[in-house]
Amino acid sequence: MPIDPALFRRIDLNLFKIFREIARAGGIGAAARRLNLQQPSVSLALKRLEDHLETELCIRSSKGVELTPAGRIVAGFVDQLFRQIQVLPQSVAGASGEVEGLLTIRAVSGVASRELDETIGSLARRHPGIRLRLDIAPRRIVLQALVKDAAEVCIAFDAAPRADLFYEPLMREFQQLYCSRHHPLWGAKVKNPEVLSKERVILTGSDEPEDVGHFRNRYQLGLAPAGEAENLAEARRMIAAGCGIGFLPTTIAEEGVKQGQLWPLLPDAMLPNYLLYLVTKPEAQQTLPTQIFLAEIRRRLAARGTPI
Numbered sequence: 620m621p622i623d624p625a626l627f628r629r630i631d632l633n634l635f636k637i638f639r640e641i642a643r644a645g646g647i648g649a650a651a652r653r654l655n656l657q658q659p660s661v662s663l664a665l666k667r668l669e670d671h672l673e674t675e676l677c678i679r680s681s682k683g684v685e686l687t688p689a690g691r692i693v694a695g696f697v698d699q700l701f702r703q704i705q706v707l708p709q710s711v712a713g714a715s716g717e718v719e720g721l722l723t724i725r726a727v728s729g730v731a732s733r734e735l736d737e738t739i740g741s742l743a744r745r746h747p748g749i750r751l752r753l754d755i756a757p758r759r760i761v762l763q764a765l766v767k768d769a770a771e772v773c774i775a776f777d778a779a780p781r782a783d784l785f786y787e788p789l790m791r792e793f794q795q796l797y798c799s800r801h802h803p804l805w806g807a808k809v810k811n812p813e814v815l816s817k818e819r820v821i822l823t824g825s826d827e828p829e830d831v832g833h834f835r836n837r838y839q840l841g842l843a844p845a846g847e848a849e850n851l852a853e854a855r856r857m858i859a860a861g862c863g864i865g866f867l868p869t870t871i872a873e874e875g876v877k878q879g880q881l882w883p884l885l886p887d888a889m890l891p892n893y894l895l896y897l898v899t900k901p902e903a904q905q906t907l908p909t910q911i912f913l914a915e916i917r918r919r920l921a922a923r924g925t926p927i
Contacts, residue, residue: 646683655786719748726774729851731870738916801861812838819845821865
């Protein structure tokens with residue numbers, strides 16, 4: 620595989636980033652979903668990288684992609700490259716002394732990520748000069764904050780990604796339909812959700828993920844709303860109080876299920892699910908505290924080693 624010495628003067632680093640996701644996800648469509656990009660954009664990026672390297676990196680099939688020998692070499696190189704990039708901000712910070720500044724993270728309600736929690740703790744211990752602010756808001760306000768420079772990092776689901784922002788998968792969230800212990804269906808499993816079409820439902824308004832909305836519409840759930848709360852903690856409160864049945868992320872409802880306040884109605888195989896993303900501005904527009912935070916959480920996400 621001959622390499623043009625001028626390659627790295629003209630190649631786009633994002634091509635390597637997209638190829639890395641293709642290799643990790645095992646397919647172009649899966650990589651597109653992880654990156655929140657359109658599949659043709661991912662295919663085009665792969666083609667551009669192959670053109671730059673003048674070699675085929677993947678063999679495409681109906682089952683996904685298989686890396687060629689050259690593709691495996693490039694995948695290993697890219698993994699090593701991005702591991703070095705991830706530790707670069709902290710290395711620079713350590714060489715130049717104490718890092719100070721404000722890091723604002725704005726997120727939709729109910730995010731439960733071990734990697735996020737561990738990163739926040741690590742940041743506080745290793746960089747006490749960085750002041751952290753966490754804001755919870757509806758999705759539309761979360762992304763507006765990033766665009767208007769009111770936040771450096773956002774955590775949200777997004778079915779219509781903006782071309783001027785960068786999306787990285789944080790975690791996959793599953794939603795379950797719950798009832799309270801006062802409901803006649805307590806203790807039962809509902810295999811056909813259409814039987815619930817006349818039930819009063821607690822809605823989450825504009826903070827409802829598209830996948831949950833599609834599920835509700837498919838089975839005509841929520842035609843008789845009993846209430847609405849964009850904050851998931853308040854939606855959980857109304858469901859547990861018996862105001863109606865409603866969807867909640869399983870991580871939010873877990874404690875209520877253990878305490879006998881909530882009951883999951885649907886089989887696990889049926890649950891709607893979606894990706895939560897870390898959303899940031901392009902690297903050139905990021906502050907040093909933002910780069911340090913992203914390097915640490917990326918390292919922890921990579922160490923998790925399981926597909927999202």
